[in-house]
Amino acid sequence: MKVLVTGAAGFIGFQTALRLIERGDTVVGFDVVNDYYDPAIKEARLKVLEETAARAQGDFAFVRANLADREAVEQCFATHGFDRVIHLAAQAGVRYSLVNPHAYVESNLIGFTNILEACRHAQTPHLTYASTSSVYGANTKMPFSEHDGVDHPLQFYAATKRANELMAHSYSHLYRLPTTGLRFFTVYGPWGRPDMALFMFTKNILAGEPIPVFNHGNHTRDFTYVDDIVEGVIRVSDQIAEPDPAWDPSDPDPRSSNAPFRIFNIGNNAPVKLSAYIEAIEEAVGKPAIKEMLPLQAGDVPDTYADVSELEAAVGYKPATPVREGVARFVRWYRDYYGS
Numbered sequence: 001m002k003v004l005v006t007g008a009a010g011f012i013g014f015q016t017a018l019r020l021i022e023r024g025d026t027v028v029g030f031d032v033v034n035d036y037y038d039p040a041i042k043e044a045r046l047k048v049l050e051e052t053a054a055r056a057q058g059d060f061a062f063v064r065a066n067l068a069d070r071e072a073v074e075q076c077f078a079t080h081g082f083d084r085v086i087h088l089a090a091q092a093g094v095r096y097s098l099v100n101p102h103a104y105v106e107s108n109l110i111g112f113t114n115i116l117e118a119c120r121h122a123q124t125p126h127l128t129y130a131s132t133s134s135v136y137g138a139n140t141k142m143p144f145s146e147h148d149g150v151d152h153p154l155q156f157y158a159a160t161k162r163a164n165e166l167m168a169h170s171y172s173h174l175y176r177l178p179t180t181g182l183r184f185f186t187v188y189g190p191w192g193r194p195d196m197a198l199f200m201f202t203k204n205i206l207a208g209e210p211i212p213v214f215n216h217g218n219h220t221r222d223f224t225y226v227d228d229i230v231e232g233v234i235r236v237s238d239q240i241a242e243p244d245p246a247w248d249p250s251d252p253d254p255r256s257s258n259a260p261f262r263i264f265n266i267g268n269n270a271p272v273k274l275s276a277y278i279e280a281i282e283e284a285v286g287k288p289a290i291k292e293m294l295p296l297q298a299g300d301v302p303d304t305y306a307d308v309s310e311l312e313a314a315v316g317y318k319p320a321t322p323v324r325e326g327v328a329r330f331v332r333w334y335r336d337y338y339g340s
């Protein structure tokens, strides 16, 4: 299969592209390689993809361009005919959306529109794209279910991701473009993002520097190991979205439609308290953290917990990595990569 993976220089895009190349697919990566965090790690990920393609069965080509550049996206689709599009490029991060909302408009709204248009004109068989657990916003009913309404985002990042789900539905309806949105729940693992807690905490603990512990360590997150995420993303991408024959417009379920549209949670289904996550990092690093206790940050939700029964029923998704093990694997990768 020929697969477009946007965000291939990013954490999840890289891990997804790697798995696809290893299984023999031809992958085209698309990424602007921006400096939201250190681009050196993005370049290093791209190098791994090229090296893997040189020895594995699959292929890798890379387009370095901005999704907001309509011509660049059109050119990419005109050059390649894709069997699948896995759209993972985005401006991520909850906190940054409070200070730079325009970056989210450019990447998540304009960029997403360009992907939808390109898929429509190329008649791409299936578009799979990243949403987020943050769309659950003010909801407190646990676990979070795709059957619940999600119209109360607590920050602009979540609002743009919810907008993507709605934009996708309009294209699934109008142009019968099969789309699947995946709501990722706090993804972690090797080659992870330097702006996320696991990376920052590991770095600071190793350096003997304090770590900021928001909400006094009391919030819970459904931390999901990246290999489990990649397994789910690929299973979903392989299975083209279809209209749901049971969908009832007089009692509309938000997760499906009479159009080829669906939304799934993809999480670990086993939330862990932030303080326990920190203990797992301390154990893996072999050193105690110096904790700076702080209140809950603006825009953060106190708890996340994914109901993954729909994804399990559809594609047999079963997350298999306990947090202690996943954190230990990350710390091993970090020490090896940075020689620390």
Ligand SMILES: NC(=O)c1ccc[n+]([C@@H]2O[C@H](COP(=O)([O-])OP(=O)(O)OC[C@H]3O[C@@H](n4cnc5c(N)ncnc54)[C@H](O)[C@@H]3O)[C@@H](O)[C@H]2O)c1
Residues within 6 Å of the ligand: 006, 007, 008, 009, 010, 011, 012, 013, 030, 031, 032, 033, 034, 042, 065, 066, 067, 068, 087, 088, 089, 090, 091, 092, 093, 106, 107, 111, 130, 131, 132, 133, 183, 184, 185, 186, 187, 188, 193
């Ligand atoms: N990591 C998580 O815990 C998590 C949780 C929920 C949702 N998500 C979503 O999953 C996806 C992947 O996240 P990630 O953690 O790998 O993030 P990441 O920041 O590591 O990767 C995103 C990549 O997209 C690229 N990009 C951003 N804007 C672009 C643009 N306009 N044109 C081209 N490339 C652009 C960046 O350069 C980056 O390499 C994102 O859509 C994110 O919102 C991630």
